[in-house]
Amino acid sequence: MTKPSPLTYKVLSKCSSSKARRGLMILRQNKPVELPVFMPVGTQGTLKGILVDQLKQDNMNCQIMLGNTYHLGLRPGPEILKKVNGLHNFMNWDRALLTDSGGFQMVSLLELAEITEEGVKFQSPFDSTKESMLTPEESIKLQNVIGADIIMQLDDVVKTTTTGPRVEEAMLRTIRWIDRCLEANERNEDQSIFPIVQGGLQPELRKQCAEALTKRDVRGFAVGGLSGGESKDEFWKIVSLSTDLLPENKPRYLMGVGFASDLIVCVALGIDMFDCVFPTRTARFGCALVRKGQLNLRQQKYECDLEPIDKRCKCSTCKTYTRAYIHSIINEPLMCSLVSIHNVYFQLQLMRDIREAIDQDKYPEFVKTYMDELYPENKPQWIVDALNSVNIKL
Amino acid sequence: MKFVVELSSKCSGRLGLLSNIERLPERCINTPFLLFVNPNLSREVLELNFCLKSDFGVALPISKTEQMEEPLQLSKKGISEFIGLSECLTFLTFQNTSELTRTGHHEKGSIPVFRTAGKINLNTQRYMNIVEVSKPDFYLSLADSDTWKDCPKRRLIKSNERSQEFFEECISHHKKINSKSKLIATVEGGYNMHERKKCIDYLKKEDEYISGFLIDGFHRNGFEATQVDVDAMTEIVEKTVEILNNDKVRLMFGAYLPHVTLQLISLGIDIFDSSFIQIVTNMNRALVFNFDINNPVKRFPEIDLTDEKYKEDFTGFLENCDCLACRQHTKAYVNHLLITKELLAPMLLTIHNLHHYKRFFEVIRECIKNNKLPELIKLVTDQYKEAGSLIYEQPEITDKYIKKHNASSK
Incomplete structure (x- = not known):
């Protein structure tokens, strides 16, 4: 056999x-x-x-x-x-x-x-x-x-x-x-x-x-x-x-x-497949990925921010901790673990959302909604062109 | 808060029960008890290994929490929720027992606090503000604990005078804020019984506001606690315990070696912190000392995972240990993680060492109950005595050493 x-x-x-x-x-x-x-x-x-x-x-x-x-x-x-x-x-x-x-x-x-x-x-x-x-x-x-x-x-x-x-x-x-x-x-x-x-x-x-x-x-x-x-x-x-x-x-x-x-x-x-060190590398510097881009939690403005990194996120970090807490431990190794978890989850959840949208044949709508949130003002021309080439009009 | 001594015998320790904690009314904490100091594992990781709801408590040093004051003021929910451990007992302390504290640097009306971001002078006003917004279940009265075995007499006296001032300020705040946080009085006086008595005298004047006593001032934290003159210390502890009220919980913080901790327990100390775990983990070691008195085999008590001989050892740190690290990983893997300086290495070591030490405390409680503490003391002491200076050599404590030592714990 x-x-x-x-x-x-x-x-x-x-x-x-x-x-x-x-x-x-x-x-x-x-x-x-x-x-x-x-x-x-x-x-x-x-x-x-x-x-x-x-x-x-x-x-x-x-x-x-x-x-x-x-x-x-x-x-x-x-x-x-x-x-x-x-x-x-x-x-x-x-x-x-x-x-x-x-x-x-x-x-x-x-x-x-x-x-x-x-x-x-x-x-x-x-x-x-x-x-x-x-x-x-x-x-x-x-x-x-x-x-x-x-x-x-x-x-x-x-x-x-x-x-x-x-x-x-x-x-x-x-x-x-x-x-x-x-x-x-x-x-x-x-x-x-x-x-x-x-x-x-x-x-x-x-x-x-x-x-x-x-x-x-x-x-x-x-x-x-x-x-x-x-x-x-x-x-x-x-x-x-x-x-x-x-x-x-x-x-x-x-x-x-x-x-x-x-x-x-x-x-x-x-x-179909991607890899990148960016989500975990940037986490080590206190940068958390969100739909609108990223938050540098080292910044002073997060000192008293009692929201989680992303209210919609279901990762264990967002379920438990606030931006203010992560800011307060920015120089501790634990910060790296917490933000890495969030960033890896962010990437995997994005892919789950993508898969679901394709399954329901709603990928163009998904792309539009996502890009509107990420670039509320002007969308980069290359993104418009690339998507246009496959019949997704932003 | 209620503390009941359930079983007590001279020189064989005591079993106690902490209950009616205002924030956690359902919780019953059995003593002798271990507090996890400066928790450096996430809630998710802790939950994979420990039951946070039953007997988990954390000690939070001010050097790692003072920067949380403003968000805590705003959130009003207290530090236990802020650090993601709302069901755990919280204990606010003014010194980080897992790192060596630099001596000196005293200024009038404040204690020096050494943070990663530099030194600050902490006065009682600020400290009590932090207590107020942190809402810990317990907190220590501020004190000058910069004393050690051979410290000059005038330092000892100065420490006691300053501590008295701090205590009186703390107490007056404590009465004003009507806080739910319980006050643990810090007993200073180094290795001098006269000074100890003097200290306890002024503490006892406020007896009704005091929920317990921390017997402090034997070392300057960090590695130094592993080097204490055990006979000299236990003599003072024994005499100090005699003059403290029996119905109040007694604490000692610092990285005492396991057999020393056992001696302190036999003298009637109830609560300890896990700074020893941090010291062991910082040295890249796993605890493997045996505390099973039914199978009293002696082992070399700690193993250094950076040792070449573990490179190809595909077994857990300790046979039959059911911690996550031993169930899932091997010495060879952790050796690799240490060599490559991966963050997962100290995480796995902390998981194992804390698990081992918490199990050790369970066994201690069983042994006190069954009147077998002396057997346990013998077993653990033998292992540490036989390993002797091989594992805890007295380093020369210089500023350079402090820097290096404290850097490795970051």
Whole structure:
């Protein structure tokens, strides 16, 4: 008997105007992930200051989390992860996990990383005399040990704003590397590799890349190389182009995107999965996400504000605490836990609202209401244009 | 408020019952009792681990709460609701027992309070205002507690004089505001029985307004409390207890080691705070000392989770412990969280250590009831004595040390 597929995807309903779709992804051991989804980032095997049980509470119900291969590869390292049979066991998380390839962090965190055809050459962050190489094979080997349900191919990352032949080179190399990754995957029956559509801001290159990648036998796709300083105008056009090129029957993951307005627009453009460190990172500085944007609870004006962060919010922080209380403990670690809980809940609830709107085929109305609240005066032109392109008129 | 001593025996502790607390009329608190000092876990996390409705109480140091004065004034609902723990017993104190308090810095008419945001001078007026808006179930009378084992006599005398002034001011406020908050009188006098008596004499003049006594002034909080001269301290405590009324609750705050806490309990102390838990947690340790007198195996009492040997140890901190951290996580995971400086590490350690210590207090109450306290004292003392100076070395207390030590608790 062959094992059931470790990833099945089904479109449950579609928006009759835009490209938004409501889906269900079932990962190995019957772990459901309702799409579109936002995946909070637990870089080193923990979401900062949050217990696993808090993420699994009924109101929070986090179904999938992201881990960073680069960090986990350094600490605790593959030997320990191998002994404990993977990250799920190590952190006691029995729901879905996704890991990145480690390449992006190497290039962004390490000054001296260098990309060659073989892989990413880098100096150890703890010992600058040691030089190592992360090849596509190595990345997959490491991700096989970590054991996430969805794993990412190693891609050739260039700055989004790069122009010239380097963009094409990176795109072509990414295609060559997906084959090496697929070949190296020793746990294809447990772990699904997503290839990454690259090609910078050039539609022809994106097209060429997507066409090549969709010929591979994979269970989902990612769109990479965006959210790195390009104009929003270019950003949404590439997202929309990419979803047009990707097959209907597989999930699509837009890497590194997580602002509320971006999520709403990109869902309308046909994206199913997102991740971003922003909600948890900004929480550490006392910034709480609300429908109108964000509140910096450090500000003096919250000293006597006896409202919760958001009256409508049903997270455990808003149920119990006021803005004034959080302001009063702004320098204590507890503040970080409380605001992180709220921000993660905010993102997950936004996605629940999005899913419900698509289910009821009311996504355009949902988008309009949300954007009216977020931008009561002038709506950014790129949002108007992007939504207009999928028949949502603001 | 009512306090009844249910069982008392000389040198074997006493069982008491706190009830008729005005804000929490249904609540019955059994003593000996442990207060969670400076609660640094969210309500949701606490609820996953403890029953807040039954016997949970918190001690709130002024250094962590004075900035809440204005919103509390506005909300009128009191601090227990403001911090999200409305069903918990609240106890307002003027010193943060889990951090070493800098000596000196005294100014006339006020005590120095060291906050994360810097030092302030707190006078009785401000302190009592905070009491009034915080509406704690109990609060301490303000005092100058800057005394220690070998402190100069003139400091001791000065401390007592200043404390008397503060007390008299507190009492006159207390009478004026007709607060529901109960006053616990702070007994100063360091290691000097003459000064202790002097102090108790002026306190007793206001006996009818006093709900209990905190025997204070043996150390300057933080790590120093783990280093107290136990014999010298217990001698003073014993004599002090003799001259205090039997029908009033007695408290001692500070990070006394478990076997010292047991000795203090045997001398008739009823309420403690959890500053020891904070000290242990700040040192990245889990408490594992055994307090099961039916199975009196000795263990090394505390384990350091940053130790290399736990890197691949995929078991909980303590076998058969049913706290959330031990049920769900491993030493290897917490070792990783500590090395990577993740906030979850101190959270999990606090959960375990507090759970362990609250269980310890349950066992203490059972042992007093069954007349087995001496057995428990022997078991716990043996473990800590055998571990000896290996686990609590006397650090040289310098300004640099204080900075470093207090920074690690942030």
